[in-house]
Amino acid sequence: MGAAELIPKAPKGEKQMTNVERVCAFLDKAQTYYLATAEGDQPRVRPFGTALVYEGRLYIQTGRMKPVSRQLEKNPKAEICAFTDGVWPRACGELVDADRREPKAAMLDKMPQLKAMYSPDDHNTQVLYFKNAKATFASFTAAPETIDL
Numbered sequence: 522m523g524a525a526e527l528i529p530k531a532p533k534g535e536k537q538m539t540n541v542e543r544v545c546a547f548l549d550k551a552q553t554y555y556l557a558t559a560e561g562d563q564p565r566v567r568p569f570g571t572a573l574v575y576e577g578r579l580y581i582q583t584g585r586m587k588p589v590s591r592q593l594e595k596n597p598k599a600e601i602c603a604f605t606d607g608v609w610p611r612a613c614g615e616l617v618d619a620d621r622r623e624p625k626a627a628m629l630d631k632m633p634q635l636k637a638m639y640s641p642d643d644h645n646t647q648v649l650y651f652k653n654a655k656a657t658f659a660s661f662t663a664a665p666e667t668i669d670l
């Protein structure tokens with residue numbers, strides 16, 4: 522069995538999930554993932570929890586006032602890593618700033634606890650989606666598997 526077999530799948534008989542949906546379902550299950558960015562030649566990493574599939578893309582959310590946002594503006598290359606149930610996916614690619622109200626509202630609807638701090642109409646809320654991205658699922662018990670996002 523490959524590691525990707527361990528990631529969430531739609532129940533038998535139901536429509537199969539896309540790769541993006543499967544990665545997002547894993548992030549939801551893990552609850553916390555770690556987002557790495559670059560600040561010049563210095564790697565930066567921090568815990569994140571926001572994840573949403575919107576129009577077939579994997580979105581995350583942050584605040585424009587945060588250093589992470591400024592790092593991604595200068596260099597959109599990023600990697601995320603999560604771990605749960607013996608499996609750790611790493612997704613890497615570019616994070617594109619989607620300055621649109623709809624995905625911001627969808628993110629806050631999925632994660633209503635964010636509404637205490639963010640609104641789709643403020644100037645701080647930022648959602649970004651992965652572009653040119655791949656996710657590799659690894660485990661100690663199976664060969665790594667890479668899927669396109």
Ligand SMILES: Cc1cc2nc3c(=O)[nH]c(=O)nc-3n(C[C@H](O)[C@H](O)[C@H](O)COP(=O)(O)O)c2cc1C
Pocket residue numbers: 552553565567568569570571582583584587588589590
């Ligand atoms: C479990 C957990 C989940 C988090 N999820 C997010 C998130 O999805 N988006 C976000 O902007 N900050 C999130 N944070 C807060 C960031 O980790 C924190 O603001 C961090 O300092 C941002 O990185 P920076 O200082 O390099 O900008 C989360 C923190 C924790 C502990």
